[in-house]
Amino acid sequence: MNKNKLNFNIRNFCIIAHINHGKSTLSNKIIEYCNNNFYKKNIKSNEPLDNLEIEKKRGITIKSKNITLNFNYKNNLYKFNLIDTPGHADFYSEIIKIINVCNGALLVIDSTKGIQSQTIFNYNLAKDNNLNLIFVINKVDLKLSNTNKIIDDIKNYFNLNEFNYVLCSSKTGYGIDNLVEKIIKFISKPNILLTNNLEIIILDVKFNNYLGIILTVYIKSGYLIKGSKIFNKNNNIFLIIKLLGIFNINNDYIDILNSGDIGWISFTYKKIMNFYIGDTIYNYVNKYEKNNNISNNIESNIYCSLFTKEYNEFNKFEKSIVIFSLSDCSFKYNKEYSNLFGFGFKCGFISLLHMEVVIERLEKEFxxxxxxxxxNIEYKIYTKNNKIINIKNPSDIYKYNIKYISEPISICEIITPNKYMNNIVKLCLDKRGVKINILNYNNDNYKLIYYIPISEIINNFFDDIKSISNGYAYFNYKFSHFEKTKLFIIEIEINNYIINQLTCFVSENNIKSKILYINNKLSELIHRKQFDIVIKILLNKKVVSKKIIKQFRKDVISKCYGGDISRKKKLLDKQKKGKKKIKKNNTLNVKLDEIKSIFYIN
Structure with a gap:
């Protein structure tokens, strides 16, 4: 082992916060401060961590990202592995995958907004993993900043008498020097194990056309150099390390990764392989190795089917899905076939936002x-011959002799300031919620505990909570049980053809709004053709709405100013036959080109 390059002054920490509390901006200021200290020149950071196109477009962090920084402090060189994380609850798996390699966390709180939902979630996650926690009270340069109230709220919310905190402004850079000192003093260094038995934790996986599989890794014990061998249990082969590197301002290649380091590695073998985020890999065959694949512990909440518009692109689509799934441990998929769209994938997502992001990334990146x-979500069907069947596609329901249907129910915890409680209770009842308990959480807040169907949770419930409470309410939920329910099935029929992929379940109190929305959206998106388009909406096989989009009709007899009537009839008959032929050949084109816009109905 090259001990000369071993640095014991390592600090591995993550930055966690509620969305829009200034987490990524703070990361950039820390990067600037450390680089200016180490390189002795002014280096501006232009959002180096949010480098995905969709992150820049939406202004949110989607992937956790690591950067390695060097900092000179009192004649000692320190190495910081800073990990920026998403603020959205929809991407919590990105926090879970890195939390166990960190020794500390910076919990950022906007001094104008205070403690919000993800603040509480992140605090509990950090404490459960025994991280050294530093509260960063951000945006103190703003006029609406109320730092004294924030400090009191931290004491009251989390029952803390003493805690480490820093007042700072990620915009101006105020307090960054004090924050870096606290990182050195109060975040403990990793347990560095000097051994020949290599143990690596996989933090991220991606595929590069030139380098093949690239792993972001944390070296728990041992060390890695070029030519080192590791064993991939999923493919049952030994792999040789070709390149090593760290994520810094220059993305440097390096010769060695030691215990406690975070970096990336690639292999001489360039084909797609099965590596799973959260797994531990070794330089030997470990018979007692446990499967720590994080995706096994993340349940999908909603499902939808994905197909390519062009049938001949399926092989490209399949390869893209496999590559993408390597880097997103909360995305799940299974191959399926549709008579209308051909081969595709039934995919599982955490939330609607997660679904939107995955689809947009697949379209742009591949x-x-x-x-x-x-x-849709997963339902349980109880048949009359006493079988229990799980279904994710509502159109499958007619295959079985149904006794009744059960839907998944979640147990929800909502912590809200007193003044918003009544409106949030009303929202819970509107979403078919059943009260379990309402508790006085502290002097200023109530804790509401409700059973609410997951189908209602995924339909903008979190956004509604934020809207009602101005972002101050904390919301968390988890699956509780399945419960017998009364559901209706909405189907869409176009020109006597039912589109199974548009079939959906709807609860009794949402029937009217759902049908009205679908009807308006279809009328807006399906354009006139050379033939009539008949749109029907069916509720439990009964037609509840019918609309005919009339055909274009060219006046073919406009040139006939006189002459025999038979000439006009001949032209009209020819037009009629032509329209009939077009209708026969273009029904599918209507569905594929124009109906695709309504597949995502909120």
Whole structure:
């Protein structure tokens, strides 16, 4: 082992916060401060961590990202592995996958907004993993900043008498020097194990056309150099390390990764392989190795089917899905076949936002044109011959002799300031919620505990909570049980053809709004053709809405100013036959080109 390059002054920490509390901006200021200290020159950071196109477009962090920084402090060189994480609850798996390699966390709180939902979630996650926690009270340069109230709220919310905190402004850089000192003093260094038995934790996986599989890894014990061998249990082969590197301002290649380091590695073998985020890999065959694949512990909440617009692109689509799934441990998929769209995938997502992001990334990063169906959840069907069947596609319901249907129910915890409680209770009842308990959480807040169907949770419930409470309410939920329910099935029929991929379940109190929305959306998106388009909406096989989009009709006899009537009839008959032929040949084109726009109905 090259001990000369071993640095014991390592600090591995993550930055966690509620969305829009200034987490990524703070990361950039820390990067600037450390680089200016180490390189002795002014280096501006232009959002180096949010480098995905969709992150820049939406202004949110989607992937956790690591950067390695060097910092000179009191004649000692320190190495910081800073990990920026998403603020959205929809991407919590990105926090879970890195939390166990960190020794500390910076919990950022906007001094104008205070403690919000993800603040509480992140605090509990950090404490459960025994991280050294530093509260960063951000945006103190703003006029609406109320730092004294924030400090009191931290004491009251989390029952803390003493805690480490820093007042700072990620915009101006105020307090960054104090924050870096606290990182050195109060975040403990990793347990560095000097051994020949290599143990690596996989933090991220991606595929590069030139380098093949690239792993972001944390070296728990041992060390890695070029030519080192590791064993991939999923493919049952030994792999040779070709390149090593770290994520810094220059993305440097390096000669060695030691215990406690975070970096990336690639192999001489360039084909797609099965590596799973959260797994531990070794330089030997470990018979007692446990499977720590994080995706096994993440349940999909909603499902939808993805198809390519062009049938001949399926092989490209399949390869893209496999590559993409390596880097997103909360995305799940299974191959399926549709009579209308051909081969595709039934995909599982955490939330609607997660679904939107995955589809957009697949289309842009892999140059695909996708069609996607209504988002659905998993239901249980109890048949009359006492069988229990799980279904994710509502159109499958007619295959069985049904006794009744059960839907998944979640147990929800909502912590809200007193003044918003009544409106949030009303929202819970509107979403078919059943009260379990309402508790006085502290002097200023109530804790509401409700059973609410997951189908209602995924339908903008979190956005509604934020809207009602101005972002101050904390919301968390988890699956509780399945419960017998009364559901109705909405189907869409176009020109006597039912589109199974548009079939969806709806509860009794949402029937009217759902049908009205679908009807308006279809009328808006399906354009006139050379033939009539008949749109029917069916509720439990009964037609409840019918609309005819009339055909274009060219006046073919406009040139006939006189002459025999038979000439006009001949032209009209020819037009009629032509329209009939067009209708026969273009029905599918109507569905594929124009109906795809309504597959995502909120």
């Amino acid at each position: 140059n695909l044109k996708l069609i996607y169906t209504f988002p």
